[in-house]
Amino acid sequence: MPLKRLFLILTLSAFLLASCVEIVYLPLSTPTVMAADTTPLPSPSNTPAPVPTQAPDLGVSTEALRGLTVSLWHGLDGSQASLLAQMAAEFxxxxxxxxxxxxxxxxxxxxLEEAVRSSQTGQGLPEMALALPEQALVWDEKSLLVPLNPYLSNPEFGFTQADLNDFPASLWRQDEVDGRRLGLPAVRSARLLFYNLTWARELGFENPPQTAEEFRKQACAANAAFRLDSDETNDGYGGLVLDGDPWTAYSWLRAFGGDVTTEGTFDFVRDENQAALGFLSELRQDGCAWLATDLTSYHHLAxxxxxxxxxxxxxxxxxxxAWRVSATTDEWTVVPFPGLSRVVVAYGPSFVLFESSPARQLAGWLFMRWALTAENQARWASESGFLPVRASALEMVANPAPQWRAAADLVPQMGNYPQLAGWRVARRVLGDGLQAFFVLDLRIENVLAEMQKTVEEVNGQ
Structure with missing residues (x-):
């Protein structure tokens, strides 16, 4: 099968699978609805309502907010969905x-994306959504969203300068495009390397790798340890377990100075990207990286x-x-992807505001602002394992694992990713391409070229 055809099948299948799952298990006509007044919570607050005032530049009196019901759509599941519903009920x-x-x-x-797409433009849409920034870009292109700048700077309902200073720039800028703020970051995750500190020290390395060469030395030393025994069946172990996660792929590209865009358009075929894939290929050829067949690799690290x-x-x-199951006494931590620089890319959902009426938009904004208080951020992070987007909340998170704390220390240096609507397609192509590169042992330049062609064809670029 031609490589280009394979990439198209992988990418389009991912979208079709997602659509089929939604149609079969959660038809758009019967979404999971959790009304705020059905969640058990303490009695309502007796806080008196503020005196009605005219909010500067927002064109609505606070009196118009009284008794409004606004909707929030999201794509979360499990405990996170329950937590969001509980927070909405509390508010x-x-x-x-x-x-x-x-x-x-x-x-x-x-x-979530299909639900918005299926709704009539301007009809039946919620006031708010919790979505990825690249999804927001799609909706903004259709003029469905309200830029948040006027709300953000409003003297009565906006954020103070102290509030704004509390948002790390590395996370805050992910929802801003050309000076227009399309969303508020809700929580963030990040892709990292999990690293066995104890074993590394026994191999003679006191510190995590800071560069690509240091990474190579440590990974190859781990593999060499297996080659010392008489069992030839384990000679492929040690070093790095390769995977095709899109964020893994993108992190390695960025570590070598690469990216998938140039001046606002997708551009996979870059020398830096070839260097990144070449580094991983050489690691594998030298036995310092290997491709596992398991769905997860936690037990391999343990x-x-x-x-x-x-x-x-x-x-x-x-x-x-996995550490507890293995009963190991080793210590492990999280570290950035090393290359020409050390890279950690943050990603996650943000609150966005759909265009409706001035009163409903303000009501939605007030909930979004409330959800981003330091106390609520700490609560969300404590229960989800994600990072809060306010620096003051980092110290308020309850009983964090040492590895989570190590990741939190990396927040100031976390990087962004392409602010393009087509990233939601390009991300899938990047992951599928990396996996194909490892499994089929393809030429680097061919893989990057076919990634480029596939993204252009699917996005209609």
Whole structure:
């Protein structure tokens, strides 16, 4: 099968699979709706309503907010969906304007995107959504969103300068395009390398790798340890477990100075990207990186079959569980992807505001602002394992794992990713391309060229 055809099949299948899941298990006509007034919570606050005033530049009196019900759509599931519904119920019972927030879940982010697409433009849309920045860019192109700048700077309902200073720039800028703020970051995750500190020290390395060459030395030393015994069946272990996660792929490209865009258009065929894939290919050829057949690699790190694996913040708990099962006394941590620089890319959902009426938009903004208080951010991070987007909340998170704390220390240096609507396609292509590169042993230049062609064809670029 031609390589280009393979890439198209992989990419389009991912979208079709997501769509089929939504149609079969959660039809758009029957979303998961959690109304705020059905969640058990303490009695409503007796806080008196503020004196009605005219909010500067927003064109609405606070009196118009009284008794409004606004909707929030999201693509979360499980405990995070429950937490968001509980937070909305709490706001509904305690806010001084009498605003009620109704939460609707669409099972995942693909379901959310399909729900918005299926709604009539300007008809049947919610006031708010919790979505990825690249999804917001799609909706902004259709003029569905309200830029948040006027709300942000409003002297009565906006953020103070102290509030703004509390948002790390590395996370705050992900929702701003050409000076227009399309969203507010809700929580963030990041892709990292999980690293067995104890084994590395026994191999003679006191510190995590800072450069690509240091990474190579440590990964190859781990593999060499397996080659010392008489068992030839384990000679492929040690070093790095390769994977095709899109964020892993993008992090390696960025570590070598690469990217997938140039001046606002997708551009996979770059010398820096070839250098990144060449580095991983050489590691594998030298036995210092290997491709596992398991769905997860937590047990490989715990059993010292690998010195490095990649994982996200949400996987820290699973890795610690594997540690307990193996009964190892080793210590592990999280580190950036090393290359020409050390890279960590942050990503995650943001609150966006759909165009409706001035009163409903302000009501939605007030909930979004409330959800981003330091206390609520700490609560969200404590229960989800993600990073809060306010610096003051980092120290308020309850009982964080040491590895989570290590990731939090990296927030100031976390990087952004392409602010293009087509990134939601390009991300899938990047992950599929990396996996194909490893499994099919393809030529680097061919892989990058076919990634480029596939993205252009699917996005219609």
């Amino acid at each position: 509904s019972l305690t806010n001084p304007w009498g605003i009620t927030v109704k939460v609707t879940g669409w099972q995942n982010l693909s379901g 059993a010292r079959r690998s010195l490095f694996i990649s994982g996200s913040l949400s996987e820290i708990a699973a890795q610690n569980a």
